[in-house]
Amino acid sequence: MRKQNPKASKPVTSRQLAALIGVSQSAVSRAFTPGSSIAAPLRDRILQSAREIGYRPNAIASMLTTRRTNIVGLVVSDMSNPFYPALLEQLTQGLQRVGLQTLMFNITPGANIEEQLVAIRTYNVDAVVIISATVLNDRTLAWATEGRRALLLNRLGHDDIMTVCCDNTAGARCLVDHLYETGRRRIGYVAGLTKSAIGMTRYSAFTSRLAELGMRLTGTTSREIYSYDAGWAGALELIPQKPDAIFFASDILALGGLDAMKQAGVAREIAAVGFDDIPMSGWPGYSLTTYRQPIEKIVDKTVELLTVAEPGPTRLHALPGELVVRASTATEPQSAAALLPLTP
Amino acid sequence: MRKQNPKASKPVTSRQLAALIGVSQSAVSRAFTPGSSIAAPLRDRILQSAREIGYRPNAIASMLTTRRTNIVGLVVSDMSNPFYPALLEQLTQGLQRVGLQTLMFNITPGANIEEQLVAIRTYNVDAVVIISATVLNDRTLAWATEGRRALLLNRLGHDDIMTVCCDNTAGARCLVDHLYETGRRRIGYVAGLTKSAIGMTRYSAFTSRLAELGMRLTGTTSREIYSYDAGWAGALELIPQKPDAIFFASDILALGGLDAMKQAGVAREIAAVGFDDIPMSGWPGYSLTTYRQPIEKIVDKTVELLTVAEPGPTRLHALPGELVVRASTATEPQSAAALLPLTP
């Protein structure tokens, strides 16, 4: 990187192309700028010969004059929850489809975070998308987003910044309803981060729906982290209280919980639900009932909010997900048949 | 994105700063260019007042003159294997540490791939890192890497391009040795992609070590994909042949296989090994013996090859991983104790 690769033959410039076909350099530029004032025949001729000699406008130079980079900075801090890779994948593709590139900022908590984000400013990214669990305090958040369009994904609690997330309230209520309808009455709750707005939202929707249906919370616990081990420990803690179902605040917790319940031999008596629908929840070994986050809708809305001229006054966009019923809430004890694999 | 955010106050330029403190613009530029000809006192004075008024060099402008972007294009195409998120995370952080930004290219197979990669050229990324399973044919690969430093991660078979990967041969041999030492003699193999160079490498190392130890392959099968379901199906296919161990070409296959074996009630009689050491392999519910890919070493080597002035003649860098022994190859039938969770 210190030295330019010698085999790099300099690309053609607009001026060279212009000289070659005897038009002005501006004409070449306009040929590549949609909506600019240029006659169709000339434009076509230019585009044609551009294709022939392999000319492409240099994006860097154009950034300098237009002050737009078509780059969005994607701030991420922890990918250990398998939900995020899927979101990340869809999101980068969605942005790519509308001509936006994604510059990754993978910040490590603790260290001077602003320094990890300076490129957001020096590279003049057009927009910043911040995914969830990122450990940004309000000051850093303001600094990073200052002067550019910003958007929070799956991270609530900032009324001044546009936010896109799954409808956590609807999801939690829907899961409670499902447990109720399948006959469960003694429901426990395993929380992840209780201090996070998203964790709180799910929990309060859970308890309020419980109350509406006339049930009492059978037990609750939290390890303040979303992880498999936390779910395992949480489930073990709740099992003695004899719940007939456990509501896990996220799938990754639920998977740990399911394994713990299998291990303890109570998997058939205690139903389990999660939240997210990560790929593993669909594995025959788990077969977890859960509320699927509408990744596609989230991506579409995100792209829309980033590309639309004027985003409109609504800040919070909570999109409906979908209940996915699997064997972990089967009314009958889980049969072997319920665990058969999908046809490969 | 169509319109610049109005609250974006224009940042200070080097010329403004220069005027403010009565030096030339070149001086400011030099103050921020390590190794350039400038006296220490002047440099310090400039840096000091730059800090005060919040000046930072505009990276875009500097890209234009230097023709270096400090951006590496990261080409990815499928994140469904949980090994890649971890690699991705470490890699972006590693690059960030040496001042390189990561521009994501998440290509969807099938569609016109070059179009999805044009930004590699127009954005003038300094280097291209291509991660594994990406579906690039040789022509596209050459086109995408032309004129810039390129590097393949976990994808063999291109002798002209620098390649960094885990030592698949050593890994496979090591796993076979472990199975042998723990008393297994009838070993089956579940492959993923048999046509991929990496799949072939693991398989041939497996068979050759088997032969060296005087064993015969008990059975082999492949679904031509690395997935949980494929592993499940593969295991079911091998079980009738009564192996005492199954070698899965990757962890994700092994997890499906383990669940299938549990389901079939033979998990205690058949050992299983995988390859990668993805996070789930360490979960108490699986506890899979595997060969850990040295992500940290891979990242370090990658960063080194991208930053060093002259990469040297060696093309293939196969880095040693590490055998991780867990309950799936326990000599005794798996006891309940072996499945206890880590202390939370």
Add this chain to the structure above:
DNA sequence: AGATTTTTCGCAATCGTATTCAAAGAACCT
């Protein structure tokens, strides 16, 4: 046909920095 409006196109300035070149200053030698 002549006048007026609209399109099209080239010239030139601009974006913010890096870097060459030459001049000036400092340091070093004999």
Add this chain to the structure above:
DNA sequence: AGGTTCTTTGAATACGATTGCGAAAAATCT
């Protein structure tokens, strides 16, 4: 002191596009 070398600095230019402005050309109107 005088000459030589090395260091430091600023002026000027280049990087490769975009875009305002005005002139020429084309289209429209009366």
